[in-house]
Each structure stands twice: as structure tokens, then as C-alpha cells.
Amino acid sequence: MSEELDQKIARKGRHVALVIAGSMTLWVLLNLFGGPVLGLPGRYALLFDFAALAALIYAAVNMVQIWRMRRESQG
8 A cells, every 4th residue: 555655656756847847948948939029918928927927836736736745645
């Protein structure tokens, strides 16, 4: 049971890492190259910011779930 839980925690941790890395990479690329190159108005930059913020909130919720899973497995 513990090994299965450890694998589940590891899988969820990798998922969180990919969400954070992917959202930040996409956010930087869209802000540096997407808007200026395509000539998008400034309100689209705000849309990109909110999308990145939503991804980070999703990752934070998952990190709290990982933390709770580890606490339950230890005690």
C-alpha cells in the first residue's frame, strides 16, 4: 500500500512540475513574442496573465493535496 501511495504522490508531483514549467514557459513566450509580433492589444496580455495565474493556482491546490497525502501516509 505504501509503495502504491508513493507512486501516486510521485506521479502527481511530476504533473505539478509540468504544469508550472509549461505555464511559465508559455506565459513568457506569449508576452515576449506572441503579443508584439502579432500586434495584439494590451488586453490580451492581461488574458495571458490570468491564464498563467489560473495554472499556478491549480498547481498550488495540487501541491496542498500532495502535502496532505504525505502527512496521511506518515502518521
